[in-house]
Amino acid sequence: MRVGLFVTCLVDMMRPEIGFSALKLLESAGCEVIVPDTQTCCGQPAYSSGDRAAARALAEKFVDEFEQFDYVVIPSGSCGGTVKVHYADLLSDSPALSARMARLAPRVFELTDFLQNVLKVERLPASNLHGTITYHDSCSGLRELGVQQQPRALLEKAGVKVTEMRDARACCGFGGTFAIKYGDISAAIVDEKCANIHDCGADAVVLGDLGCILNIEGRLRRTGDDKTRVLHVAQVLAGDA
Known part of the structure; x- marks a missing residue:
């Protein structure tokens, strides 16, 4: 099984260790993982800001880079939602590209959805994470891709007990450019x-x-909390946290 890993530009620039954890999980499950070195952004910032031309160019680039693989895996619900849900709109002016994307879309998965529902992973590295753990459901993964139980099931298999917080499904206030345009509202939400x-x-x-x-x-750090850890689920499942 050849899997194309779309690392995401934010992971690549800010937290590359998340990409390495995702790679580790996929390879340990028996996948042949390829990371195209020409990949950049999925186009979500441009799309959500109304720059369809820039977003469409990136959507076409993504199709060119990833349609060759059996599956495409993305460690981000927001980028996964952009590709799987919104590319159809971006490429709707081209019948040829629309057809290519229609063939690709069913093979695009958020990381935990792929591990749980496609690979049906049962064994994971023992987690090094101790203490009380809670889980935040990110908006796009939850509402566009249906990612909710998958990460929790995988965490349980890794020996991690999740203590649910109030309103785990509520937005954190980021929303990409929303946090920039409406800083006060974003801060209140977070x-x-x-x-x-x-x-x-x-x-x-x-x-x-x-x-x-x-x-x-x-926000935790700016308000004086320097102890609570904030981790990507891939890091925890790979035993890298």
Whole structure:
């Protein structure tokens, strides 16, 4: 099984260790993993900001780079949602590209969805994570891709017990450019998320989208919490946390 790993530009630039954890998980499950070195951005920032031309160019580039693989795996619900859900709109002006994307879309998966529902992974490295763990459901993965039980099932297999926080499904306030355009609203939303993390007594919050990680961790640190860890689920499942 040849799997194309779309690392995401944010992981590549900010937290490459997440990409290495995803690679480790896929290879340990028996996949032949290829990481195209020409990959860049999925186009989500441009698309959500109304720059269809830039987003469409990146969508076409993605199809060119990844349609050769049996599956495409993305360690990000927001990037996965952009590709799997919104590329159809971006490429709708080209029947040829639309047809290629229609063939590719069913083979595109968020990382935990792929591990749980396609590979049906049962054995994972024993987690090195100790203490109370809670899980934040990132908006795009949850609402566009249906990712909710998959990471929790995998964490259980890795020996990690999740203590649910209040409103785990509520937004963290990031929303890409939303956090820039509406900083005060974004800060109020993430403050609620941080309060819920604290209220459940979590030593670490685990999630599947780096944008949310940076937003939640940044707010925790700016408000004086230098202890609560904020981790990508791939790091925990790979035993790298």
